[in-house]
Amino acid sequence: xxxxxxxxxxxxxxxxxxxxxxxxxxxxxxxxxxxxxxxxxxxxxxxxxxxxxxxxxxxxxxxxxxxxxxxxxxxxxxxxxxxxxxxxxxxxxxxxxxxxxxxxxxxxxxxxxxxxxxxxxxxxxxxxxxxxxxxxxxxxxxxxxxxxxxxxxxxxxxxxxxxxxxxxxxxxx
Numbered sequence: 001x002x003x004x005x006x007x008x009x010x011x012x013x014x015x016x017x018x019x020x021x022x023x024x025x026x027x028x029x030x031x032x033x034x035x036x037x038x039x040x041x042x043x044x045x046x047x048x049x050x051x052x053x054x055x056x057x058x059x060x061x062x063x064x065x066x067x068x069x070x071x072x073x074x075x076x077x078x079x080x081x082x083x084x085x086x087x088x089x090x091x092x093x094x095x096x097x098x099x100x101x102x103x104x105x106x107x108x109x110x111x112x113x114x115x116x117x118x119x120x121x122x123x124x125x126x127x128x129x130x131x132x133x134x135x136x137x138x139x140x141x142x143x144x145x146x147x148x149x150x151x152x153x154x155x156x157x158x159x160x161x162x163x164x165x166x167x168x169x170x171x172x173x
Contacts, residue, residue: 009033010102013162018043019052029055030084034094034102036070040086045069053089055098058163063097127173128153132165141165144173 014029016039027041037053045051049069056062067089075085091098125146130153133140143160147153150170157167 009036009038013164014058015056016041017054017056018045019054020045020049027086030086032102034091034099036088036090037067038086038088040084042085043087045072045087047071050092051089055101057101061097063095063101065095065098066092068092124148128157129171129173130154130157131168131171132157132161133168135164135166140168 009031010033011031012029014032016027016029018025018027018039018041020043025041025043027039027043030038030040032038039053047069051067051069052064053067054062054064069087070090071088073084073086073088075083094102125148128145128147128150129142130145131140131142141161143157145153145156145160147156150172153170153172154167157170158165
């Protein structure tokens with residue numbers, strides 16, 4: 001399928017509250033651009049549906065945008081550790097506050113690629129299963145990262161998860 005986005009997206013993590021006629025639902029922004037964003041959520045929205053999204057940055061700044069659902073992604077629960085259900089949204093008339101958010105560089109914890117595993121003679125990277133807990137909330141998440149040791153695996157997981165997560169355990173697969 002050909003790429004249809006008109007603006008490049010950057011990875012971000014923001015709290016989102018999706019307002020629809022049926023109610024308000026929570027989600028997490030995974031990436032955004034001046035014209036759109038992807039919100040990880042389990043709420044079932046229909047393509048073409050117009051919604052209002054309230055966004056909150058980690059520093060507490062809040063603002064709202066109007067958007068239209070462009071695509072819906074539904075991932076079976078057994079695959080939720082490797083992919084996210086959610087919606088791709090097209091922004092209608094982005095506010096100045098939103099455009100400033102897009103222009104700012106993402107925090108290094110979210111945007112930085114995972115560091116290359118250091119070379120250790122005779123030791124190749126292994127797959128590690130990382131269990132993490134969202135700070136102050138009951139939500140846990142398990143991800144897999146490749147690293148040469150537990151410390152490197154924990155650091156790679158912190159970079160992938162972003163702010164607001166605490167590593168509970170790291171197990172070599």
